[in-house]
Amino acid sequence: MSGEMGAADIASALAFFLDLLRIDSPSGGEQRAAGACAAWLRALGFAVESEPVAIGDGVSVNLWASVPGDPALAPVLVCAHLDTRWSGLPDVHRQSDGWIVSANEVPLGADDKAGVAAVMAALAHLVRNDRRHPPIHVLLTAGEEIGSAGVRSSRRIHGQLERALVVDAEAPVGTLVEAGYGQARLFLRFSGRGGLGPTSVWRLLQEATRRVGPGLSGELMRLEPDGPGFEAEVAVWMSPDTDWRIAKARYQSWAAEIKRRTSPDDVRSQFLYPAYDVRSSGWLQGVRRRLERERLPSACVRMRDGCDANWLASLGLVPVNVGVGYERAHTREERIHEQSLEQLTTILVAALTEP
Numbered sequence: 001m002s003g004e005m006g007a008a009d010i011a012s013a014l015a016f017f018l019d020l021l022r023i024d025s026p027s028g029g030e031q032r033a034a035g036a037c038a039a040w041l042r043a044l045g046f047a048v049e050s051e052p053v054a055i056g057d058g059v060s061v062n063l064w065a066s067v068p069g070d071p072a073l074a075p076v077l078v079c080a081h082l083d084t085r086w087s088g089l090p091d092v093h094r095q096s097d098g099w100i101v102s103a104n105e106v107p108l109g110a111d112d113k114a115g116v117a118a119v120m121a122a123l124a125h126l127v128r129n130d131r132r133h134p135p136i137h138v139l140l141t142a143g144e145e146i147g148s149a150g151v152r153s154s155r156r157i158h159g160q161l162e163r164a165l166v167v168d169a170e171a172p173v174g175t176l177v178e179a180g181y182g183q184a185r186l187f188l189r190f191s192g193r194g195g196l197g198p199t200s201v202w203r204l205l206q207e208a209t210r211r212v213g214p215g216l217s218g219e220l221m222r223l224e225p226d227g228p229g230f231e232a233e234v235a236v237w238m239s240p241d242t243d244w245r246i247a248k249a250r251y252q253s254w255a256a257e258i259k260r261r262t263s264p265d266d267v268r269s270q271f272l273y274p275a276y277d278v279r280s281s282g283w284l285q286g287v288r289r290r291l292e293r294e295r296l297p298s299a300c301v302r303m304r305d306g307c308d309a310n311w312l313a314s315l316g317l318v319p320v321n322v323g324v325g326y327e328r329a330h331t332r333e334e335r336i337h338e339q340s341l342e343q344l345t346t347i348l349v350a351a352l353t354e355p
Helices: 007-021 031-043 110-128 149-153 198-208 244-262 282-293 308-314 338-352
Strands: 047-055 058-067 076-081 092-094 099-102 136-141 163-169 175-180 182-190 216-226 229-238 266-273 299-303 318-323 335-337
Touching: 007 031, 007 110, 007 338, 031 047, 031 058, 031 110, 031 136, 047 149, 058 110, 076 110, 076 308, 076 338, 110 136, 110 163, 110 335, 110 338, 136 149, 149 308, 163 308, 163 338, 175 282, 175 308, 182 198, 182 244, 198 216, 198 229, 198 244, 216 244, 229 244, 244 266, 282 318, 282 338, 308 318, 318 338, 335 338
Parallel strands: 076 136, 076 163, 163 318, 175 299
Antiparallel strands: 047 058, 058 136, 092 099, 099 335, 175 318, 182 229, 182 266, 216 229
16 A cells, blocks of 8 residues: 555554453553553653543443544544453463464453554554545543443544544454444343243243344354242344334234233343444445545445444434454454554555545
8 A cells, every 4th residue: 555554553453462362451441551542642742631431330431532634535543452351361372373362261361452463553654654535533431341331431532523424343353334223132130939840931031032023033042040039031132224213113012912921020131233234325435435435345244233333323423434344252262463453544544545
């Protein structure tokens, strides 16, 4: 590509990623990771601010940074998340074939520390090489793994921001997410004192998940003992082809029917992510053109798992979520290839650079 990626920028993505892996940052405990990123951003000369985020009984932070750019261009929000689903530090191994893995029980945490590191390296490249780019608002969020708490509670995502580049898709580098499914969870608790037993509830829920309604699909995630009783959890996905308000109403009607048929002692419903669709957006097409201009491969997909992109869309932004390259997220087998960090950094620079 024009303005070739320098070895220093590529190395910085890998180095910063390895540094982040040495910092424990479970949801609600992102402060140290935010501090490391703030120091990096300030060293590049950017203005940095923290935004408090209430998570559970504690307070964590979103990290914001402003990167000046060409004022004639519409600004872009660049978003990745600081938290990992599990606490603890991975035993990081760099294998001879280029894969980075964890050798202990703690998942690696490439979701989304690899995304954060690539964002940092891309910003460094833009500044050091004086590339023309729009004003960039960097948002590193807390609590993405628990329903995008950081995005949902932010008071700084304002109407002047219309375009977003989210760096968090569990997909090969070069993937652009053109639509994302919505998701809700239904939790049912049964005391075990009379009423339906586990086998009857299991059969009813298995049947119900096969007929959730047009544009919706369901899956019984678990049915397990809970003290003297038992608890069930059902996931429902909502297609981006169905209007979100209609899908939500269909889900609520279906959940009410489940409650009527099973008579649980307690029922709780949670909307995790709204669906979104950016297939017709000029921003998605613009990102694709930028990658094509630099002869970088890309592929558009739908994503079933939700992330900050879903909630940014609900706030009126047009998010393009890009593949980070990590695999098997949240498991002991989670891994990422060193080359993915290099490729992702190159793609972010291309997506943010104007000719």
